[in-house]
Amino acid sequence: MNVVIVGAGPAGLAAAEHALRAGAQVTVLDQAETPGGQYHRMLPEAYAARRPERVHHGRAEFDRRRRVLAHPRCRWWPASTVWAFDRVEKRLHILRGPSDGSGRRRLTLTPDALILATGAHDRTLPFPGWELPGVYTAGAAQALAKGERVAIGGRVLVAGAGPFLLPVAESLLGVGAEVVAVLEANPASTVRKGWSSRPWRLAAHAGKAGELVRYAATLARHRVPYRMGRAVIEARGVDRVREVVTAKIRADWSVVPGTERAYEVDAVCVGHGFSPQPELAVAAGCVLDDGFVRVDAAQQTTVDGVFAAGEITGIGGAVTAAAEGAVAGRAAAGETPDAALLRARDRARAFAERLAAAHPIGPAWRGWLREDTIVCRCEETTYGELTRAAADGSCPGPHALKLGTRAGLGPCQGRICGPAVSELCGGADRHHRPIAQPIRLGELAAPTEGEPE
Template sequence: MSRQVVIVGAGPAGLAAAEHALRAGARVTVLDQADTPGGQYHRMPPEAYQARNSGRAGFERRRRLLAHPRCRWWPGSTVWAFGSAENRVHVLRGQSDGTGRRRLTLVPDALILATGAHDRTLPFPGWELPGVYTAGAAQALAKGERVAIGKRVLVAGAGPFLLPVAESLLGVGAEVVAVLEANPFPTVRKGWSARPWRLAAHPGKAGELARYAVTLARHRVPYRLGRVVIEARGAGKVREVVTAGVRADWSLVPGTERVYEVDAVCVGHGFVPRPELAVAAGCVLDGGFVRVDGEQRTTVDGVFAAGEITGIGGAGTAAAEGAVAGCAAAGGRPSRALLRTRDRALAFAERLAAAHPIGPDWPGWLRADTIVCRCEETTYGELTRAARDPACPGPHALKLGTRAGLGPCQGRMCGVSVAELCGGAERHHRPIAQPIRLGELASRPEGEPE
């Protein structure tokens, strides 16, 4: 009898896992909170634009995959808890802000977590102003809705993701005044030039980089290395941003400030994994990422993980990990070719991390009144005072004392920054991993006996 595999997440990792689990003969259920598959990377524009969208062929391929007779596609599904026995998966189906969501329970033979990551944005004075966006949000609006976040936009942060964001903004008519990479040229060069012969295994990346370079050149968008946004200014809305040069450790270079007049700015400093469900399942983390073995197994029997929750590496790495996880979860043995592809992708991810790190001295651009936790309006000064207070021993007491990370986003925006600023980090096990109404919690799951 074929194995039942449940996959949480329909991004590159989840879709690759579904494809290879189906090839291995498994019955597959794919869950995602979104209404369409693909995740952030494969986000599609509205139906009116799809006919002229270059990703249409990929959309059709995903549609055929999820229409496979052994595959169930459950959009609008939220996994809110795991049972301790048999890896029982508790699901709510329906719009998260709607009523009448269905509560269901699945007991698969194997579970694959492919929940991805979200933007990391380091705080700076004025980042709470309207008009300051994460890079991912700016791209989501451009790709998914054909909406530009502003007429004059500055793109800044760290990592190659800034390039497709700028391309997306240009594609919907925005003027991108500049793209600023925080890491100086020597850091970027050292990361990408180490063992250059290994880059031959990734010819597509060079072509992608060349396309971005041509796009920026055609629109006369300057690309600057070693510069960061240190302040956003405006009365009720961002009107200008202050940038400055930084050293390799991201300490500010005095006298290098420059002001840009903009009506929007998007900032992204890489990505933060979303391991909440993995933590709820009892999986062990390493440095915030889910620990996996050579076949993407976590430390919990029957639970696999793939994609950005095991390490930030981009869509290619996520898909390669998903392929291995899907095959192994279905009871198959991943081929050497799959494992080689995954290992090459992981090597590329390590190179990316080396070329675009987060400098340790970024707190140098903060002021005492800079808001770090936007939900609770906790400032940098309040955090540092609490961290020195013997009455707040440890990060848990510090969070309770300052409310940092306890607002509606539950630390998704500020959690990593708060941990770095105050020393140490904790991932608490939460029996309820996602919001659920009391009425939904009290209701009996479908299919469960009276």
């Protein structure tokens, strides 16, 4: 059995480990030069770090990469971009080489089974001034801190929703930044309600409590305030961000008038959860549910022989991704996943559901926006332009909306603005493209080398 896995984060590596245990030949591909995904982002080899694992979470998961990728039946393909999927021949079209480099090789793979573990990227809601230099996504700030040991600024505000804000703040403090505050948008009542439901089930996730205690101790040691029910509603500056305005918000994320407060900063990182990256799954013909890839009990998608695991099936964090990957790896290799793997996966999913309930995105966030607030940064499409186009009966549907406003047609192809445009305008289509990843015209015209031995 020849199993190809796209993505070398927690889900992909767990899938590889369990497919190997089931006797499969495994090929793991990732766009990055090193495995681990965002969760286990590595320092560059040039840094010659003596203990690189110190900037990572979960040593056992970190060690998995060495064990899996050194296996004699595993091929590791770094810097590999899957840009298309031939549904008829079940063939992957791949470019090997740095994404910003020239001379990438065109190759193909035709696996017996395919596991998609393509992960997710930051979701950030627009607000006035979010296009200013110095405004980062939470994931970008952490990637620079963990992967380059670089702080995005000297004085940084961390804001948004979800527990991911805590490791981001920890990473920034670890590289010398002053974190002026961590702001969770959801009020304490919302967070408490989400986490306190059926509390006896939390016993299976005791390790998470230890992580929370560590983050709290780190913030306390550095005297970083953690405030709930507050959000960044504006960034100000001319050449770059110089000040951010925060406000108290209600459970629906509407602003409480008169609660605005300004912070002087030279950088701000904002994250409101994550959006899945299902482009390759859509290219393969997989059905989506609310933007996530639909899978069955064995992690198989609606396409025979194509499995999915991790954030593209539902945002749940690294533990959930690895649990799903383990099930997908066994199933893709032709084995029935055992009861223990299924129970671990189901427990992890239950934790993910609790996480979503405790840190939702309130529907009233659009009240932060002004007429001239840029929503699509690539094409500089404003909130006013979007709302007028959505109300115009002469351009019905998401396709006409995109053509009329250019929203989602820039270099990022809607990966940043897509969820916001969809929510603001009632369901914009942002995934259905025959080419799943950017490719140069010269690369598209170049001959394919074929399938390697």
